[in-house]
Amino acid sequence: MKPDGLDEALIRAACDGSAEAFARLVERHQQALRAFLRRACGDWALADDLAQDTFLTAWERIGELRGDASLRSWLCGIGYRKCLGALRSAGRARRREADYASMRETVASPRSDERLALERALADLPLEQRAAVALCLAADFSHAEAAEALGAPLGTVKSHVARGRARLAQALGVADGRA
C-alpha cells in the first residue's frame, strides 16, 4: 500500500524536521496503531505506552521510511517489535497473558458474552498469531502488508490468520466459511 498524498506530504515535512507535521501524522495514525497494540498485547495501558514509544522511535527514524512503504504498516511493525520485547522481558509475558482477560474487563465498558468469548479466544492465541489476526481480520491489512509489518514470511502469516480465524470461529460459534 502506498502512502496517500497527505501522508506523503506530512512525511516529507517531518523528515525536514517539522514537529507540526509529525503531530498530524500521530493524530492520523494513533487509532490504528493503538487498536493493533491493544489487541496484540491485551493490556491497554501497556499498549498505549508502547504506542507512544513507537511514535517516538518513528520520529527519530522517519528518514528511513521507504518512499513506497505504508506508514501504517511501518508503525505497526515498530510497535509489534516493541510489544514482543516488552512481553518477553523479565517474566512479563506470563503475567500479562494471565492478566489479559481481567485487565480488559477493568478498563472497558460492560461487554457481551460474545465479546468476552472473543477476548478469551484472542488471549489463548500465541502472540504472533494474535498479531496477524489483529492486522488482517480487525484492521483490514492484506496478508502481504501484515507480513511486511510483522517481519514474517507471507506463508507464515497466512497460516497464522487461518488458524486464528478457526479458533475465533469456534469461540463465537460461527461457521468459518473458509475452513
Add this chain to the structure above:
Amino acid sequence: MDALEARLKVLFAEDEPPARDAAFAARVAEAAARRRLRADLAWLALACGAAAAALFVFAPVLAPAVEVLARELAPVAAGLVLAAAATALVTGRFGLGLGLRS
C-alpha cells in the same frame, strides 16, 4: 466478507480507540520535546566538556597571550563601556527615567 468476518468487525469495532485523542497526541508531543531537550543538553554538555578540555590543554600557550591582550585592550574596553553607558543614558529607558528624552 463472510459471516465470521462481519461478526468480528462488529466486535472489534467496540473497543477501537477514539479517532481523535488530544490527550494522547499531547503526551507524544511532550515526550518528543523532552527527548529533543535531553539530546540538545547532551550535545551542549559534550561541547562544553570539549571546550574546557581544549582550554586546559592549551592554557600554557594561551595564558601569556591573554595577559598581553588584556593589558593592550583594557583602555579600549573601558572606552567602549563608557560609550555604551552614555548611549543607554541618552537613548534608552534610563534616559527616559531621568527626563533626558521625551
